[in-house]
Amino acid sequence: MIDIEDRLTLDERATVDFVLGLRKRWSDTVYPALVEEFAETGTPAESPQLEEVMHGLPSYPWFSHLERVQQKMLWRAAGDAVVGRRDQLVGELDAVPGEGVGSLRLVDGFELPSWYTDYDIHVQPGSFFSDDMSAYVYEFGARIVMxxxxxxxxxxxxxxxxTLPDKPDATRVVDMGCGFGKSTRxxxxxxxxxxxxxxxxxAPGLRLAHAEAEAEGLAITYAQADSRATGLDDASCDVVTGTMTLHEMPSxxxxxxxxEGARLLKPGGEMHFLEFMLTGDPLRDATVIEHAERNNEPFFRALFSTDTIAACEEAGLVDVQWRAFDERQLGVQPDGWGERREWHFPWAVLSARKAV
Ligand SMILES: C[S@@+](CC[C@H](N)C(=O)[O-])C[C@H]1O[C@@H](n2cnc3c(N)ncnc32)[C@H](O)[C@@H]1O
Incomplete structure (x- = not known):
């Protein structure tokens, strides 16, 4: 498979490195400055005026503007690099048969929900779904976002x-909202x-996911379906999982x-979603919510305000819990994220089990 990053011109490389540097400084320098300025105001963390105070801080215009601007620059850089190689990349996708080691199942005329098509998620022009190149652009851009x-x-x-359970005899596992397959592989x-x-x-993500799995010889079925109604049989799965997908849906x-995940699980099967959750630090959480707004993520708030624990329990799941997930350490952290100076995505895992 072609990795765009191996083919960048020096100019393209320099642009990507610049955006990456900007994003790093935004996270590890501008955010801590904002936190320090907030502390100097003496405003209690629980103050109802927290946002108003934050908006008045000297670093805030830098923090908010850089957040949005570097995101736009990132898609411009990734988009230019990908679209400039369109013929090659389309050729690469077209050369992969739908049935190989694994398979690709796209549905003619598949209807996308309007809450999905109404906005450019992550400020990515055209979002994930509008063009075969959008998956390549997302794949490249996401490396910089992270x-x-x-x-x-x-x-x-x-x-x-x-985080996912060992299931030595598992017969089926499903990745909901698999994108271009980095969570599925x-x-x-x-x-x-x-x-x-x-x-x-x-479809664009599924096509790229299938091509990459075939290139690695991985037997994966990629299917175009809504995670709300997958069409798979009741009680047919040992594990249902998903990464960074729930926060992209309305409540x-x-x-x-x-x-749907609960319906698919066998008794004793487990569901685990790697997502984002509020951290409990009011200033950090205010910036997480604003991040969602500046980043065209209209449903972050929906995830934070949905009673997902009750939804799991009502669906017949037990042992339901949210736990922090620290990507720098060993994943799930029962005691939370600990002290972190920089701005980071508040990764967290929603876990549950189908009662036996
Ligand atoms: C941020 S991406 C994450 C992709 C992948 N899981 C990963 O970690 O890279 C979110 C994915 O969820 C998909 N998605 C959102 N709502 C969905 C739904 N109702 N059913 C299936 N997929 C959905 C989007 O198309 C997108 O590919």
Missing amino acids: LRDNDGYKFHGLFAQT PLVAKYPTAEVIGVDLA DAIVDTIR
Whole structure:
């Protein structure tokens, strides 16, 4: 498979490095300055005026403006690099048969929900779904969004290895909202006995996911389906998982996805979603919510305000819990994220089990 990053011109490389540097300084320098200035005001963390005070801090215009601007610069850099190589990349996708070691199941005329198509998620022009190149752009851009810390899909591997349960006899596992497959591929090694299925709404991501799995010789079925209604059989899965997908749906779709996951699980099967959750630090959490707004993520708030624990329990799941997930350490952290100076995504895992 072509990795765009191996083919960048020096100019393109310099632009990408500049955006990465800007994003790092925004996280490790501008955010801590904002926190320090806030502390100097003496405003209690629980103050109802917290946001007003934060908006008046000297670093705030830098913090907020850089956050949005570097995100736009990032998509411009990734978009230019990908679209400039369109013919090659389309050729690469077209050359992969739908049936190989694994398979690709796209649905003609598949209807996307309007809450999904109404906005450009992450400020990515055209979002995930509008063009075959959008998955390549997302794949490249996401490396920078994660500050290159997720290169080699370290977080996804860590999640699969340390959070997902061992199921030596598993027959089927499903990855809801699999995107271009970086969350699905680690499932093959984790569950060697199982049929591995990735479902997503967006055809471009599924096409790229399938091409990358075939290139690695991984037997994965990628199917175009809504995680609210996958069409898979009741009680047919040992594990239902998903990474960074619930926060991209409105509240009723989150609840429906949880219900669908519960329907798919065998008794004793487990559901684990790697997501984001509020940290309990009011200033940090205010910036997380604003991050969602500046980053065109309209449903972060929906995830934070949905009673996901109750939704799991109502769907017949037990042992339901949210736990912090620290990508720098060994994944799930029962005692929270600990002290972190820099701005970081508040990774967290929603886990539950189907009662036997
Ligand atoms: C941020 S991406 C994450 C992709 C992948 N799990 C990863 O970690 O890279 C969110 C994905 O969820 C998909 N998605 C959102 N709502 C969905 C739904 N109702 N059913 C299936 N996929 C959905 C989007 O198309 C997108 O590919």
